[in-house]
Amino acid sequence: MTSHPLGRPAVLLPLTAFGVTLVAFVLVPTYSDATIGSFDVYNTLQIFARLGPLALALGLTMIAGEFDLSVVGTYALGGMLTVQLGQEHVAHGVLAAVGAGAAIGLAQGCLIAGLRLPSMPVTLATYIALLGLTSALSGGLTKTYANVDVILWVDQTVLTWFSPRSLITLALFALAALVLAATRWGRELRAIGGDRRASRVAGVAVGPLLVGTFVASGVIAGLGGSLLSLSLGSANPDPGVQPLILAAAAALLGGVSLAGGRGSAVGLLGGILAVALLAEIATVTALPAYVTQLFYAGLLGIIVVVDAPDLHSALVRLRADLGPGNARVPAHPARNPHV
Template sequence: MRRWHQIHRIFLSRPERLLPTSALGITLLAFIALPSYSDAELTSFDTYNALQVFARLAPLVLGLGLTMLAGEFDLSVVGTYALGGMLAVQYGGTDWKLGIAAALGAGVVIGLTQGTIIARLGVPSMPVTLATYIALLGLTNALSGGLSKSYANPDVTLWLDKPVSEVFSPRSLMTIAAFVVIGSILGFSRWGREVRAIGSDRRASRVSGVQSDRVLIGLFVTSAVLAATSGALLNYSLGAANPDPGVQPLILAAAGALLGGVSLSGGHGSVAGLLAGALTVAFLAQIVTAAQLPTYTAQLFYAGLLALIVVVDAPGLQRAWTRGTIRITSRKVLT
C-alpha cells in the first residue's frame, strides 16, 4: 500500500508521465476495434504495416527526443534523413555496406558540426538546426539533380522488408534494437543522468561537474546518425531515394516525441516513453490508412493532437495542477 501511495504521489506531481502508456493503450484499443467502426478487416498484415511505419519514423522520434531531453530541438533530422538516404542509394548500388557507410559518415559530420556550434558557441539549437535542414535539402537536391534515384539491388530491398513472425521485418527489428541499446545506455550509465541534468538546469549541471558540451555534441551526433541510417534503410527498402521527403516526417517525429512524455522545456522523459510515442504514431497512421480517412482529416487530427500535447505540457497548467494537488493532499491530511 505504501508503494502504491508513492507511485500515486509521483504521477500527481507530473501527470504527463501517464501520457506515453495511456496514449499507446488508447491507440491500440482503437486499432483492435477498427472493424467495428470501419469496413476494414483487421489482419496481421495491418500490424506489419504499422510496424513498417514505426521503422521509418521511430529513429527520428528517438533522435529528436534525445535532444529534447537536454532542452534542445534538432529540426535538421529530416534533412539528414533525406541526405543519408540519397547517399546510400548513390554509393550502395554494388555494395550496400558502402552506402550505409556514406550515410553514417554524413550523419557523424552533421552531428559534430551542429553539436559543436551549439555547445561551444552557445548558439540556440533552433536557428542552427533550421539552417542545417534547409542546407541539407538543397545539398540532397543538388546531388540528385532534383530527381528521384532508383536503387538497383533488389536482394537488399526484399530482405529488409521480409516478414519475420508475420508482423516484424528486419528493418523494424533493427529499430527496436536501437531503442534497447540507447535505452540501456541512458538507464544504466552516468550519461543518462547527465542528459537530464543538462535539460533541467544547464548552468547548475556545469557547476556540479557535468561535461555538458561533450554530452550535447554526443546527443546531436546520435540524432544525426539515427536519422541518416533511417533514411538509408528506408530508401533501400523502397528501392528509390526521394530528394525532398516533405515536412510530414518532422511533424510526426515531434508528435511521437511529445506523446512519449518528453517535456518541451527539457529534463523529463525516457527512451521507453519515446518507444511508446513512436508506436502510438505508427498505429495511428495505420488506423488512418485502413479506415481510408481523407488526407486532410489526418492532418487536422495530428495538428489537434500536437496542440493538445503542448497545452498539457504548458508550465502554467503544470503549476496549477501542482497547487491543486497540494490543496487536495493537505485536506486529506487534516481530515
Template sequence: MMSQTRFVRAFLSRPQRLLPTSALGIALLAYLALPLYSGEPLQAFDTFNALQFFARLAPLVLGLGLTMFAGEFDLSLVGTYALGGMLAVQYGGAHWVIGIAVALAAGTVIGAVQGTIVARFNIPSMPVTLGTYIALLGLTKAISGGLSKTYDNISVTLWVDRQIAVVLSPRSLLVLAAFAVVGLFLGCSRWGREIRAIGSDRRASRASGVRTDRLLIGLFATSGVLAAASGALLDFSLGAANPDPGTQPLILAAVGALLGGVSLAGGRGSVAGLLAGALTVSLLAQIVTAAGLPSYLAQLFYATLLLLIVAVEAPGLRRVWTRSSVRLHSRRSAALARAIDSRKAAS
C-alpha cells in the same frame, strides 16, 4: 469525481509516465476497434504495415527526443534523413554496407558539427538546425539533380522488408534494437541523469562538473546517425531515394516525442516513453490508412494532438488546475466538517 480529479492531478504532475502509457493504450484500443468502423477484420498484414511505418518514424522520434531531453531541438533531422538515404542509394549499389557506412558517417559529422556550434558558442539549437536543414535539402537536390534516384539492388530491397514472425521485418527489428541499446546505455550509466540535468538547468549542471559540451555533441551526433540510418533503410526498402521528403516526418516525429512524455522545456523523458510515442503515432497512421480517411483529417488530428500536449505543458494550466483542486478540496473538507458537526449536535 474525486478519482477523476486525482487522475488529472497525477497526469499533470507525472506526464512522462502517464502520457505515453495512456496514449498508447488509447491508440491500441482504437486499432483493435477498427473493424467496427470498416466492417473488415484486422489482418496480420495491418500490424506489419503499422510496424513498417514505425521503422520509418521511430529513429526520428528517438533522435529528436534525445536532443529534447537536454532542452534542444534538432530541426535538421529531415535534411539528414533525406541526405542519408540519397548517399546510401548512390554508394550502396554494389554493396549495401558501403552505402550505409557513407550515410552513417555523414550523419555523424553533421550532428557533431551542429552539437559543437550549439555547445561551444552557446547558440540556440533552433536557428542552427533550421539552417542546416535548409542546406542539407539543397545539397541532396544538388547530388540527385533534383530528381529521385533509383536503387537497383533488388536483393537488398526484398531483404529489408522480408516478413519475420508474420508482423516484423529486418527494418523494424533493427529499430527496436536501437531503442534497446540506447535505453540500456542511458539507464545503466550516469549519462542519462546528466543529459536530463542539462535540460533542467545547464548552468547548474556545468557547475556541478557535468561535461555539457561533450554530451551535447554526442546527442546531436546520435540524432544525425539515427536520421541517416532511417533514411537509408527506407530508401533501400522503396528502391529509390527522394531528395525532398517534405515536413511530415519532422511533424510526426515531434508528435511522437511529445506523446512519449518529453518536455518542451527539457529535463524530462525516457527512451521507453519515446518508444511508446512512436508506436502510438504508427498505430494512428495505420488506422487512418485502413479506415480510408482523407489525409487532411489526419493532419488536423495531429495538429489537435500537438495543441493538447502544449496545453498540458503550459505552466499556466498547471497553476490553474492546482488552485482549483486546492479550492475544491477545501470546500469538500469544510462541507464534511459541517456535516460531522451537525450530526454531533443532533445526537
C-alpha cells in the same frame, strides 16, 4: 510533481497515447467494415520503422533541452548517399549515410556547445543546407536503387509481424533505452535538459555530452534515411516537412518536454507506436487524411496548453481583471528591473 509514477507526464502521456490507439486499432472491425490481420501489425511496424529513427533522433536532443530540426535533412542525405554509393555494396552506402550523420552531428554539436548557440536556428540552417546538398547530389531527381536483393531483404517478413528494418529500428530504441536508463550519460542528459547551469556547477561535462547527443541524433537520422531508401528502392531529395512534424508529435506524445529534462526511450517508443497505429487505422478504415490531422492538432493543442508555464497565473490574472476595482498598477520606469 506527483508522487505516483503514473501521474508523471513522461509516463502518463505515452501510456495513454499508446493505450488509446491500440484499443482503437483492435476495435477497428467493430466500427468499420475492415478486418485486422497480422499484415496490419506488420504494416504498423513498417510505419514505425519509417518514422521511428526520426522521432528517436529528435527526442534525444529534446531531452537535452535542444531541438534538432536538421534530422530530416540528415535523413534525406542519408537516403541519397545510400542509393548513390551503395549500388555495388550496400554496406558502403549505409556506412556513408551513418558517417555523414555523425559528421553533421559533430559539426552542429561543436557549434552549439562550443559557442553556446541556440540549437533551433543552427539546425534550421543545417536542415536547409542539407536539403540543398541532397538535391545537388541528385540533380533534384529521385534516384533508384538497383540492388533488388537488398530491397527484398530489408522488408521481408520475420516472425510474422516484423521485418529486418523494423527490428533494426526496435534495436535502436532498445539501445537508447538502455543507455538512458542505466548509464550516467542518461542521467546527465536529463540533467542538462532540466537545468543546464546547475548541472555545469555540479560537474557535468555539458559540452562533450551535447556534442555526443547531436552525433547520436545525426547517426540515427542518417541510418533511418538509409533504411527507408533501401526499402523504397529509391531516394527522394525532398522528404517534405511531414516527417519532421510527425516525429515531433511522436516525441511529445512520448512524454518528452520541449523545455527539456524529461523523457525516456520507452516513452518515445510509445509515442511513435501511437503515431504509427493511428496512421495504419487511417489506412485500413480509409479515413480521410484531414481527420487524422485534426486529431493530431487536438492532441498537441492539449499537450501544449496544459504544459504552458503561465497558464495558471494567466487565469488568476484574468479573474482579477474581470473583477471590480482592479486597476493595474502603472509601470514605474525607475523600478524597471532590466538587466
